[in-house]
Amino acid sequence: MECEKGMSKENCIQTCWPVKREKKPIIPIKESLECVSRTDFCGNLSVDHIGKRVRLGGWVALHRIHGGVTFLNLRDHTGIIQEGFFFINVTTLPEEFPDTHSTVNDLRLEYVVLIEGIVRSRPVAAEKVQVLNSVKSKLPFLVTTGDDAKETAKEEVRLRYRYLDLRRQQMISNLMLRHKVIKLIRQYLDDRHGFVEVETPILSRSTPEGARDYIVPSRVQPGTYYALPQSPQLFKQMLMVAGFDKYYQVARCFRDEDLRADRQPEFTQLDMELAFTPLEDILELNENLIRYVFQEIKGIQLSNPFPRLSYAEAMRRYGSDRPDLRLISSLMKYVSTVFSGCSFKVFSDALASGGTVKAVCVPSGAKRYSNSALKKGDIYSEAIKSGAKGLPFLKVLDDGMIEGISALVSSLEPEKREQLLRQCSSRSGDLILFAVGPHTSVNKTLDRLRLFVAHELGLVDHSAHSILWVTDFPMFEWNSSEERLEALHHPFTAPNPEDMGNFSTAHALAYDMVYNGVEIGGGSLRIHKREVQEKVLELVGITSKQVKPSILPTIS
Numbered sequence: 427m428e429c430e431k432g433m434s435k436e437n438c439i440q441t442c443w444p445v446k447r448e449k450k451p452i453i454p455i456k457e458s459l460e461c462v463s464r465t466d467f468c469g470n471l472s473v474d475h476i477g478k479r480v481r482l483g484g485w486v487a488l489h490r491i492h493g494g495v496t497f498l499n500l501r502d503h504t505g506i507i508q509e510g511f512f513f514i515n516v517t518t519l520p521e522e523f524p525d526t527h528s529t530v531n532d533l534r535l536e537y538v539v540l541i542e543g544i545v546r547s548r549p550v551a552a553e554k555v556q557v558l559n560s561v562k563s564k565l566p567f568l569v570t571t572g573d574d575a576k577e578t579a580k581e582e583v584r585l586r587y588r589y590l591d592l593r594r595q596q597m598i599s600n601l602m603l604r605h606k607v608i609k610l611i612r613q614y615l616d617d618r619h620g621f622v623e624v625e626t627p628i629l630s631r632s633t634p635e636g637a638r639d640y641i642v643p644s645r646v647q648p649g650t651y652y653a654l655p656q657s658p659q660l661f662k663q664m665l666m667v668a669g670f671d672k673y674y675q676v677a678r679c680f681r682d683e684d685l686r687a688d689r690q691p692e693f694t695q696l697d698m699e700l701a702f703t704p705l706e707d708i709l710e711l712n713e714n715l716i717r718y719v720f721q722e723i724k725g726i727q728l729s730n731p732f733p734r735l736s737y738a739e740a741m742r743r744y745g746s747d748r749p750d751l752r753l754i755s756s757l758m759k760y761v762s763t764v765f766s767g768c769s770f771k772v773f774s775d776a777l778a779s780g781g782t783v784k785a786v787c788v789p790s791g792a793k794r795y796s797n798s799a800l801k802k803g804d805i806y807s808e809a810i811k812s813g814a815k816g817l818p819f820l821k822v823l824d825d826g827m828i829e830g831i832s833a834l835v836s837s838l839e840p841e842k843r844e845q846l847l848r849q850c851s852s853r854s855g856d857l858i859l860f861a862v863g864p865h866t867s868v869n870k871t872l873d874r875l876r877l878f879v880a881h882e883l884g885l886v887d888h889s890a891h892s893i894l895w896v897t898d899f900p901m902f903e904w905n906s907s908e909e910r911l912e913a914l915h916h917p918f919t920a921p922n923p924e925d926m927g928n929f930s931t932a933h934a935l936a937y938d939m940v941y942n943g944v945e946i947g948g949g950s951l952r953i954h955k956r957e958v959q960e961k962v963l964e965l966v967g968i969t970s971k972q973v974k975p976s977i978l979p980t981i982s
Contacts, residue, residue: 462540462558469504475545482507483558485593486537487570496530500541501570503598522551529555536561536569536590569593603723608676610719611696619711621672621698626661628678633660635916638682640691654680659916662699663952671701688944696947705935705951709895712939712947716893728893732939736898745784745869745876747899750943751892753880754789758872761785761860764846770837772818776862783862786872787850788879791857792821797830808878809861812871818860822852877943893941898922901932902965910967917962919950926958929965 464483466475484502491497499506530552533539538559543552566587567579584591591597615621632639632653639653655661657679665673677697683689700708713732720726733751740747743757762783765773773783788794800806800819809817820830828835828843838846850858859879861871880886901921902911913919915936925932936950953959960970 462556464540467504468500468502468507471507471545473547476547478545479542480545481540481542483540484538485569486533486535486539489533489535491531496527498530498533499570500539501593505595506570523553526552526555529557533557534561536565536593566590570595606723607719610722611674611676611715614715614718615672615674615698619672621674622670624662624665624670624673624675626655626658626675626677628654630655630661635659635681640680640682656681657695658697659918662697663918666699666701666952672698673700674698705937708949708951709937712949716939716947720891726891728891733894735894735896737896737900737933738898740896741869745871745873746943747896747938748940748943748945749894749896750877750886751894752887752890752942753876754885754887758784758786758869758876759849759851761846761849764842764849765837768837768842770834772816773834773837773860773862781863782865782868783860784868784872785846785850785858785860786876787852788857788859788883789853789885790855791879791883792823792855794883795857805875805878808874809871812874813867814861814863814871818862820846820858820860822847822854822856822858824854826854891942893939896938896940897936898933899936899938901925901934901962902930911965913962913966915948915950917966917968918952918959920953921958921962929961 462483463481465479465481468482468484471480482500482502484500486498487501487506488499489497501507533555537557540554540556540558541552542554566583567590569590579591592601612623616623629642629652633656635656637656639656642652642654644650644652655677658675658677662673662675675697677695678692679695680692681689682691685691700711710731713730717728717730720728735743735749737747740749742760743749745758760782762777765783766777768774777783795803795805800817806817818831818834820828820834822828826847828838828847846852846858850856852858859872859875861868861875899914901914901919903914904910905912911930915934919934919936921929921932922935934950936948938945938948940946953962963969
């Protein structure tokens with residue numbers, strides 16, 4: 427075939443052929459991309475909407491066909507379409523709206539749809555249904571489940587499909603609760619108390635805190651690095667020195683710690699600092715803030731004032747500096763005097779080396795826990811996990827006698843047995859659990875056992891709200907692995923003026939707020955005297971040479 431323009435074959439292929447070759451037809455898009463809007467939210471429909479036309483957008487939560495009529499539940503971030511004590515489902519009527527009925531029949535869970543229709547007392551009659559996005563594959567887990575359904579999806583699956591997980595009502599409620607709490611905090615601090623919100627730097631110099639830093643290398647200064655802040659510690663003190671006497675921040679904090687139930691590497695905290703404010707005023711301010719949040723969010727009235735426990739009293743009675751006062755069980759009891767000079771070698775050796783023996787009484791626990799369970803079961807495993815080498819126990823019989831570890835039973839003469847039962851407030855059918863050794867390990871073991879037993883036996887009053895202050899913390903604790911003192915809170919905490927004579931045994935002007943056994947807040951008064959600060963830093967092993975380069979929070 428000759429070229430129409432008289433070109434050679436090679437030139438024709440390059441010039442004419444692209445024009446002459448057959449073009450593939452353009453397939454039109456069936457549905458145009460258009461902006462959509464809704465008139466209402468699913469969770470906001472009420473009897474006031476009956477008879478009104480509404481347009482709703484969301485996800486298909488439930489879908490069923492019954493007797494030729496199709497029903498579906500529509501869900502958005504406000505909830506599922508419902509009113510009062512009954513559901514207002516979306517239904518389609520095949521006779522009145524055949525096209526809509528056909529479309530709805532083909533829907534599946536989590537389709538994104540726009541529905542328009544008239545609200546009836548039950549249900550909403552859909553006149554128009556537009557599918558905005560369909561689901562092409564099987565869902566990894568159900569998004570909408572019954573209120574009593576147990577969590578079935580594994581956490582790694584939920585995190586992989588986070589966009590689906592965040593559609594679940596529980597996750598939506600969590601984020602909305604967080605939003606409301608932060609909003610109330612800002613209102614309280616800004617409007618009522620004249621605080622100023624200041625955003626502090628994220629990239630800064632490493633400062634002494636209680637955990638390891640996350641490190642960010644510097645591109646412009648090779649070999650140097652920034653540290654992500656564990657808290658805005660130094661920045662807020664700079665603000666106080668500069669004259670901003672009421673500062674707060676909803677601050678991002680980063681700590682390179684092993685994961686635990688109550689610890690995350692990245693978290694948010696309400697951070698505040700006040701100048702010229704005594705301890706009692708600080709506690710009152712924070713009490714009022716928490717009471718305000720609980721009242722506004724949940725309608726819960728917390729005690730006024732909050733109860734207080736000293737650190738020493740909390741450890742003596744509960745074995746923990748964050749005690750859960752909802753536990754309906756006996757307090758820990760020192761019983762070292764009962765076993766002083768006894769023949770039970772485990773106890774006598776511990777007491778001879780300066781240790782202690784403490785006990786906790788479990789009401790009606792003798793029948794609940796068999797001897798085998800106490801020797802190798804779950805409760806025994808809890809004791810071992812806490813660091814104990816075993817679990818000594820005694821059971822109180824109906825006649826007031828005791829049974830348990832034979833060597834322990836035989837070591838107790840009648841008078842000593844009566845003294846033990848009296849000190850533990852034990853009755854027939856009760857179980858007495860013991861911990862022996864150094865004070866710290868004994869408290870740790872019995873605290874863990876109290877929590878385990880209380881939750882397993884239903885001895886927790888879940889309707890109660892246990893909130894309290896723990897105060898009078900020691901300034902320092904001994905780090906046995908490094909053989910040195912370290913600050914229990916942080917090295918900027920002020921000592922009690924009454925303890926200025928001996929810093930190593932001083933109590934701190936520090937406080938923790940504890941809610942249902944969880945530390946939800948804490949703080950302290952700061953050291954404002956240079957010589958006192960230098961002495962504290964010296965005690966924890968920070969020299970003046972190390973301090974001076976850290977004055978400015980810049981790159982290191």
